[in-house]
Amino acid sequence: MMARHVVAFVVFAASPAIAGHRRCHEASAVVGYQRCSRLGAGWSGPTLAWELGGAMLRVPLDAIDRRVDVTSDGATSAYHVVSPTESGAAAAARLRNLYGLTEHMYLASELTLGRLKAPSLAIQPVAREVMSLDDTTTGWLFAGMLAVGARSSIGPVVLGTELAFGPRLVTFSNDRLPGVLFGQGGPVLEARAHASAWLSMHWTTSVMLATSLFARNDVSITFAIGLHAFPYDGGR
């Protein structure tokens, strides 16, 4: 049941452009006699597409200098966890919903969920002055973005740029510190460039490069397959 709710939420969040439906009883199909619509309704207009792909991200992580208490077998131990400012790497799935406003302008909403591999944490027992114990730290990355972009066709290829904004959250933990979760997050503003090629009138394959405008070492590359509701997004 929970899984169904999650799927419904993801589809809803990623599909704001699902067409609405107004109740109106049409009196006639003849121009000038129609009450509910006008000539040309549905002949052109906004287009809709979805992209699903894999992304590789490099995410800057803030420095950590934190005392944590770990309870194990009824005994509580205190540790001092330290990590400098470093970058983590994530492999993520990315779902994009593209709403074409005009031939060249579009809006996009996007969800990203990935597995994060964070840099090692230095874990020092506080009570006993011993050597630091380094270990691999892993976690999750979540991001939801909104983007506005421009694109243009050159033969079978579509090139474009976009500006994306939204929150991103990373959480990670270390096996040596059970029950301790580290979390970092904040807004992200990215500049992106992308290229896609038509495989057929409904399918594309694409690659997108992105870099944060806040941090130069915050970059990503996404490879995706796109499904387009209208042939060639209305025209190419």
Place this chain on the structure above:
Amino acid sequence: MNVCRWSVLAVLAGCSYHPGSFRDHAGTWAGTTTTLGCIDVAVANGDEVGATGTVIAYGLGNRCERRVVVDLGSVRAVGRDFDGRERPLVAYDPRGELRPIRLHALWSGRAQVAYRGVDANIASICVDIGRIDRSVATSERWICVAKGLP
């Protein structure tokens, strides 16, 4: 429900237009068919109770992979009465809808336009659709339809 107005379903329902098919998700277009540039056109009688004048039903399909501009306002119409005399007809367009309209690539649309003129009984109507595709050179293309016949 017209599923092709629901973007989410459009691709699944196969709403795209197949060049030369002269049909859409609702069925095959009635009447005389022809092709003008990127546009497949079907012209048929579309008389409807309540609509004054002679109604022409158009089926329009874009056979190209680019958008085209369809201009139904460029259509000229002439009615022929039972005595064989020609009567000029004018499209009924109180809201100014008969203007150039874009049509998506490999997409289709339908339109019904009422043409009015003198009060004489019209036996048939002829329309010149030669200029509805604005991207091709102008040439006359007359299609005649008998009233009461598809």
